Amino acid sequence: MEIYQHFREEERPFIDQVLSWQSDVEMRFERKESDFLNPREQQIVRAIMGNDPNLKWELYGGPNDPERKRAIIAPEYEEIADQDFSVVLLEATYPGKFVALEHRDVLGAFMSLGIRREKLGDLIVQDGVIQIVVASEISDYIRMNFTGVKKANVTFQEKPLPSLMKSKEVWQTKDSTLSSLRLDVLVKEIYGVSRKKAGMYVEAGHVKVNFKTVENPSFLLETGDLLSVRGKGRSRLDQINGMTKKEKYRVTTSKLN
Template identity: 45%
Template sequence: MSDIYQHFRKDEEPFIDQVLEWKRIVTEQYRMKLTDFLDPREQVIVTSVIGRSDEVKLAFCGGYPEAERKRAVLYPEYIEPDAEDFQLQAWEVAYPEKFASIEHRELLGSLMGIGLKRQKFGDLIFSGETRQFICSEDVADFVFSQLTHVGRVKVSLEKIPLSKLKIPEQDVEMRDDTVSSLRLDALCSSVSRQSRQKAQTLVKNGLVKVNWKMVDDPSYSLAEGDMLSVRGFGRFTLKSIEGKTKKGKWRVTFAKQK
């Protein structure tokens, strides 16, 4: 089992340990295990670690099919989870739309400001002037009582069913490329369509995030499912790594959010 670590980055080992513990709980206690919200890279890791196990099955749900952040349920083969097992609560934010606006970073910052970790929240959904988000049921009452302002804007929350989520039409551009390595500077060069030297400058200046965390090491290695954000150039998901060409370059596919 220790060989599993060689397929992942060193900084991912604590999360892998957590996934293995979830698997142990399911196999030894014969019950479902519900996780917090996972980002796309964490979903890839869980899927890889659980694999095609006969003992433990895996399902994801984030409130709607295209959700970026999802909760996972690990379960014995004789149990079939349903939608209620994911324990999701959707909210709509009421605010004076004619006199104020709420940006994504402001809503996320206010949610983090009430003292809960990011893993308790799923996607934040912006459609026109409508602001909605999803959280886990176990913190729903706390969120309702604590989130009274977003920045300086006074807000109130209304519980809504998942069916009332106003999902904007997905506008995603798929981009295939070949890169010399899976280093952060090489992939930044690809998505920004700049030289590798300029890409290194972006990284070193703290303008690049991987999975929502600033990374300033150009040699940092990316993996399938990573979310790459380059200030001024947008957000990209490394959807797939298809192996190497005859010249030794990596074939990769990015999904760019327009």
């Protein structure tokens, strides 16, 4: 199928999933809502759905254009509104003067409950407040069972979605010239380590691309790919801006500070 050639081999199962949603909605005339999708998965949904005249589709995960969003696919005669999405904002406070919490601490505590990452939207930890956007079907379970992070006791309460805070995290952008789009080359450039050390990080399973561990240093990156290196934060390949006369890649990358 033509759509496959635009994406990686390992992305075929998700492509098939989206095609299945599309087919089910067309045959049954019933809308379908996905779990939370990462940006790469959202890109695949956009590519497949395109301007399908028989269906409507929207992405939403809360206000402020969040990173993770759910998709709704519906028959073309239906309207899709933000309130149709099964998303809930939960909030808890913690004593910030006595306990230092980071995004990864809260995410780790969440995952320890045995809930799939796909049920969690954006997560913000700042100024003594934890906010998580979750699938509404697990909201009650989280409020009953998510009671602590590190040494902090927390009690989550449901809040109106417009109460979602804007993250204070800042993406710092940089233009670079690279010999290739290999993963080890990008890690070297973005995180300021040697090519050898970058390769070691990858081979040790410390690097994720689009939230999946990649252990091949020669893995080729594409526009929009999200990277994370354990203990060093997240980054992104924003744009590939063509080639130099010496056949090197001009790229724009961002790192989360």
